[in-house]
Amino acid sequence: MVSKPSRILFNAGFPTSLSKALIENHCCGRSMAGFGNIRKGRREAVDNLAFTEGGDCPRCGGESQPSTMNGYLSCVACQHEWKDPNHVDSSGPTEVPTYHQDRAKIEEFRKEVESGGLAGVLGVDSNLSDEQEASLARLEDKWMSGMKGHYNTATEERKPLMISFDDEDNIVSTEVAALTIVANGFDGGEEIRLEYPGKGTEFYCFNVSDPHGWRCGTSAQVTARSIANVINTNSNLVYANIDGARISFELRSDDLKPESLVLFVDDPGGTDIVAEKNGVVLDARNLQDFEDYRSIVALVLEDGIISPSEDQLLWSMRQQLGIDDIYHVQMVLEMFGEDTLKECTSCSSMARLYPEYAAWYCQSCEEWC
Numbered sequence: 410m411v412s413k414p415s416r417i418l419f420n421a422g423f424p425t426s427l428s429k430a431l432i433e434n435h436c437c438g439r440s441m442a443g444f445g446n447i448r449k450g451r452r453e454a455v456d457n458l459a460f461t462e463g464g465d466c467p468r469c470g471g472e473s474q475p476s477t478m479n480g481y482l483s484c485v486a487c488q489h490e491w492k493d494p495n496h497v498d499s500s501g502p503t504e505v506p507t508y509h510q511d512r513a514k515i516e517e518f519r520k521e522v523e524s525g526g527l528a529g530v531l532g533v534d535s536n537l538s539d540e541q542e543a544s545l546a547r548l549e550d551k552w553m554s555g556m557k558g559h560y561n562t563a564t565e566e567r568k569p570l571m572i573s574f575d576d577e578d579n580i581v582s583t584e585v586a587a588l589t590i591v592a593n594g595f596d597g598g599e600e601i602r603l604e605y606p607g608k609g610t611e612f613y614c615f616n617v618s619d620p621h622g623w624r625c626g627t628s629a630q631v632t633a634r635s636i637a638n639v640i641n642t643n644s645n646l647v648y649a650n651i652d653g654a655r656i657s658f659e660l661r662s663d664d665l666k667p668e669s670l671v672l673f674v675d676d677p678g679g680t681d682i683v684a685e686k687n688g689v690v691l692d693a694r695n696l697q698d699f700e701d702y703r704s705i706v707a708l709v710l711e712d713g714i715i716s717p718s719e720d721q722l723l724w725s726m727r728q729q730l731g732i733d734d735i736y737h738v739q740m741v742l743e744m745f746g747e748d749t750l751k752e753c754t755s756c757s758s759m760a761r762l763y764p765e766y767a768a769w770y771c772q773s774c775e776e777w778c
Contacts, residue, residue, distance in 0.1 A: 586658045587657045605671065647670070658670075717754045
């Protein structure tokens with residue numbers, strides 16, 4: 410069956426110029442739907458895929474550039490990647506560590522420690538003298554072998570371990586005061602005070618609902634841990650370290666003087682907590698005679714200032730021994746003179762001692778202390 414040629418019908422109503430445009434579009438294959446020149450797009454595709462002589466790319470002959478992969482090149486035009494024929498692999502075979510090598514390193518470290526050669530362990534690159542080697546060996550024998558400890562990092566806030574040594578490699582104690590839980594049967598009302606002249610007083614009481622309160626544990630060790638946690642969390646004066654039922658304190662800042670720190674324990678009822686400083690027990694119930702009181706006065710006035718808590722401690726001791734205030738002032742004058750100051754409980758100013766009145770007077774408050 411022979412197909413009939415298509416005919417173009419001319420309407421008498423069409424202008425002649427429009428009829429010619431329809432014929433040209435139909436014959437040349439151009440679309441009337443607004444898709445542009447189809448043959449032009451084909452020619453551009455052919456040009457894009459054409460191979461350029463003299464280029465590096467095996468696909469399009471474009472220029473090459475280093476690829477992100479080691480040993481490969483990338484085309485600037487079509488982004489094709491191919492292996493660099495001139496690449497030389499400089500990396501050797503990767504040596505996989507084995508447990509034999511680890512065991513050899515551990516054995517080498519053990520021998521170094523046993524021989525006393527701690528220069529490598531301590532990171533000292535230069536050669537050490539015989540005196541330095543001997544000092545390091547003494548330190549290892551004295552303090553490094555067998556040192557160990559543990560604490561719960563989730564519940565305890567502690568400072569990093571800091572150790573100070575004297576010229577003979579002996580540890581210098583940084584303890585300024587201590588508490589000992591001697592009994593775990595608290596009656597209620599127990600209070601621990603940490604005080605520093607000019608910086609105020611920190612109160613820690615036996616009260617779980619108080620933010621600065623501590624709780625009574627199942628044992629003296631657990632109670633000591635609770636007290637240390639509360640102090641480490643809130644104190645601006647000291648760090649607390651635990652050793653069984655004993656809590657030792659170290660100053661938080663080098664600007665604070667150990668002799669000015671005041672530790673006071675208010676322990677009504679039976680003796681549950683004992684405070685001590687410089688080896689002296691700060692408990693009125695522990696006093697025997699006037700000489701014990703004199704030693705406490707010497708300890709309290711080591712910095713030349715009587716703080717409010719120290720004043721309360723001395724008062725309770727005078728009540729225990731039957732010492733009146735006049736004898737107390739005479740003892741202070743005999744031991745430290747008239748320059749002894751007392752911190753005012755109202756304004757924290759320093760009150761002067763007036764021997765003729767056997768009392769201290771605050772100029773700021775205009776009151777006797």
